[in-house]
Amino acid sequence: MTSRTDTTEVPSTPDYVLPGRFEFITMMAMLTAMVAFSIDGMMPALPDIASDLSPDAPNAAQLVLTSFVLGLGVGTLFTGPLSDRFGRKPVIVAGVAVYVLGALTSVLSDSLWWLLLTRLIQGLGAAGPRVVVMAVTRDLYEGRGMAQIMSFVMMVFALVPAMAPLLGQQIIRISEWHMIFLAFAVFGVVAATWVTIRLPETLPKARRRKFHPRQIRAALTEMMALPDVRLPIVVMTLAFACLFSVISSIQPIYEDWLGRAETFPMWFCLTAILAASSSYVNARLVMRLGMRRLITSILVVQIFVSTGMLVVILLNPGGLTLFVAFLVWQQVQFFQAGLTFGNLNAIAMAPMGHIAGTAASVISALATVASVVLAIPIGLLFNGTPLPLVAGVLIYASLALFVMRRLRHIEDA
Numbered sequence: 001m002t003s004r005t006d007t008t009e010v011p012s013t014p015d016y017v018l019p020g021r022f023e024f025i026t027m028m029a030m031l032t033a034m035v036a037f038s039i040d041g042m043m044p045a046l047p048d049i050a051s052d053l054s055p056d057a058p059n060a061a062q063l064v065l066t067s068f069v070l071g072l073g074v075g076t077l078f079t080g081p082l083s084d085r086f087g088r089k090p091v092i093v094a095g096v097a098v099y100v101l102g103a104l105t106s107v108l109s110d111s112l113w114w115l116l117l118t119r120l121i122q123g124l125g126a127a128g129p130r131v132v133v134m135a136v137t138r139d140l141y142e143g144r145g146m147a148q149i150m151s152f153v154m155m156v157f158a159l160v161p162a163m164a165p166l167l168g169q170q171i172i173r174i175s176e177w178h179m180i181f182l183a184f185a186v187f188g189v190v191a192a193t194w195v196t197i198r199l200p201e202t203l204p205k206a207r208r209r210k211f212h213p214r215q216i217r218a219a220l221t222e223m224m225a226l227p228d229v230r231l232p233i234v235v236m237t238l239a240f241a242c243l244f245s246v247i248s249s250i251q252p253i254y255e256d257w258l259g260r261a262e263t264f265p266m267w268f269c270l271t272a273i274l275a276a277s278s279s280y281v282n283a284r285l286v287m288r289l290g291m292r293r294l295i296t297s298i299l300v301v302q303i304f305v306s307t308g309m310l311v312v313i314l315l316n317p318g319g320l321t322l323f324v325a326f327l328v329w330q331q332v333q334f335f336q337a338g339l340t341f342g343n344l345n346a347i348a349m350a351p352m353g354h355i356a357g358t359a360a361s362v363i364s365a366l367a368t369v370a371s372v373v374l375a376i377p378i379g380l381l382f383n384g385t386p387l388p389l390v391a392g393v394l395i396y397a398s399l400a401l402f403v404m405r406r407l408r409h410i411e412d413a
Contacts, residue, residue, distance in 0.1 A: 018140065019198050023198065027191075027195065027198065028133050028136070028137060030190075031129035031130075031133050031191055032133050032153060034099065034129055034188065034191065035130055036164060037187060038122060039069070039164075040161045040164035040168075040247075040268070041167060041168040041180055041183070042068075042168060042180065043065075043247075043250070043265075044165055044172055044251065046064065046065075047255060049112075049177055053115060054112045059252075059380050059381075059382050060380070061112070062252070062380070062382070064116065065244075065248050066372050066376050066379065067116040068120070068122055068126075069123060069368060069372050070123060071120040071121065071122065071123020071124040072123035072368060073127075073364070073367075073372060074365065075123060075124040076131055076365040076368060077362065077364075077365035078127075078216075079127045079131040079132060080132070080358060081358055081361060083132045084203070084208060085208055085209060085210060086208070087205075087208065088201060088202050089196075089199060091128050091132050092129050092136075092192075093196060096128065096129060096192040097192065098121060098122075098124055098128070099121075099184075099188045100125070100189055101121065102118050102122030102125055103122055103181045103184040103188065104181070104185050105121070106118040106122065106181035107179070107181045107182055107185075109178070125188075129191070131360070131364070133153075134360070136199070139203055140202055161268075162268075162273050165264065165269065166266070167183070168265070169265045215358055216358060219352075219359055219362050223352065223362060228347070228351055229348045229352065231406055232345075232348040232407065233344075233348055233363055233366055233367055235295070235340075235400045235404055237374070238371070238396045238397070238399050238400035239340045239344070239400055241374035242302070242333060242393045242400075243334070243336075243337055244371055244375035245375040245379065245392055245396075246330070246389065248376075248378070248379035249378065249382050249388075249389045250264075251264060253382075253386050253389070257384060257385050257386060258322075267327065271330055272334065275331065275335050275338065277335075277338075278334075278336075278337065279342075281338065282294065282342065292343075292407060294339050295343050296404050297339075298339040299340075301336075302332060302336055302393070303397050306329065306397060308329075309325060309326070309329040309386075309390045310387075310390050310394065312325045313387050313390060326386065347407070374396065377392075378392035
């Protein structure tokens with residue numbers, strides 16, 4: 001591991017000692033996992049939320065997931081620049097505090113609109129640790145050292161989406177769905193306490209920059225003027241829309257269409273574990289094949305598999321054949337994430353080295369918010385079958401492939 005310093009002390013903070021590598025990786029993974037836990041842990045609760053808060057419009061319960069992602073996307077636009085101004089640690093702790101506030105007020109929710117508002121607040125708070133984890137790691141490590149640390153972080157992080165639905169299901173069995181938010185709050189308090197006690201400030205005051213909203217506006221104008229940045233953001237938006245659409249609809253599909261609501265967390269766990277290997281596959285292939293070719297290839301696979309899934313739905317063979325076909329299709333959706341998001345970020349960031357921090361926030365915010373707007377209609381169109389979902393994913397994947405063809409002139413670095 002290559003650190004930016006020759007000692008274990010953090011630059012310009014001599015009174016503090018950097019946690020050991022294992023502790024640092026685990027801490028960063030926990031902060032990163034806050035997002036996955038907050039989304040995937042809610043899935044088993046959707047039927048109960050629909051029954052209690054929106055019995056006349058059960059599909060509206062899916063907005064509990066997308067409202068969190070919407071808040072996350074909006075918050076992401078500001079947390080990076082704010083951490084450059086006030087330091088990493090205050091933004092992480094403040095973000096987690098907002099997240100915990102949103103979780104605790106969600107416990108008291110007695111209407112769907114109140115729950116959606118508190119989930120939006122949770123997402124705004126979660127944007128702090130989501131963005132600043134990368135900045136903290138970059139403050140302390142660079143090059144291959146940073147890549148190694150982030151790889152370990154993502155390996156630990158991958159366990160959370162696998163286990164979150166199982167945990168949510170167990171909480172509902174011993175209590176009821178409101179208590180899932182109490183688990184989120186406890187998770188946030190533990191994370192914030194750990195950061196407060198053990199993580200030193202990694203951005204010295206001498207390296208901090210003033211924050212002005214016009215910096216974001218100027219960065220947005222510059223980025224949208226460059227096709228090499230604009231087009232990857234469009235593709236990322238469409239890829240995120242595919243993923244968020246699946247996350248919003250997958251639990252009702254298991255319950256209403258497949259009749260496997262009880263075993264859904266187990267199958268989702270298996271999918272998440274297998275999908276975690278996509279990051280390893282990407283790391284092995286990207287140096288040989290390049291980012292653009294990998295993205296294009298997985299989109300072609302996505303289109304082919306989604307077309308096949310549409311045929312299966314229309315033929316409706318029933319039984320094990322139908323279930324296995326959906327499992328394969330589901331796996332492709334999550335595997336696609338490991339071969340697209342990181343590569344698209346790298347392509348879009350290539351011309352933005354002079355404003356990397358702000359550019360990273362703008363890219364993430366634009367792609368997240370726009371993808372939620374695209375995903376919400378697909379979730380609301382759920383009709384007891386996966387037909388609207390698969391058709392929507394096929395359309396978005398096809399559009400993404402079309403835009404990727406426009407990027408043919410870009411050579412991978």
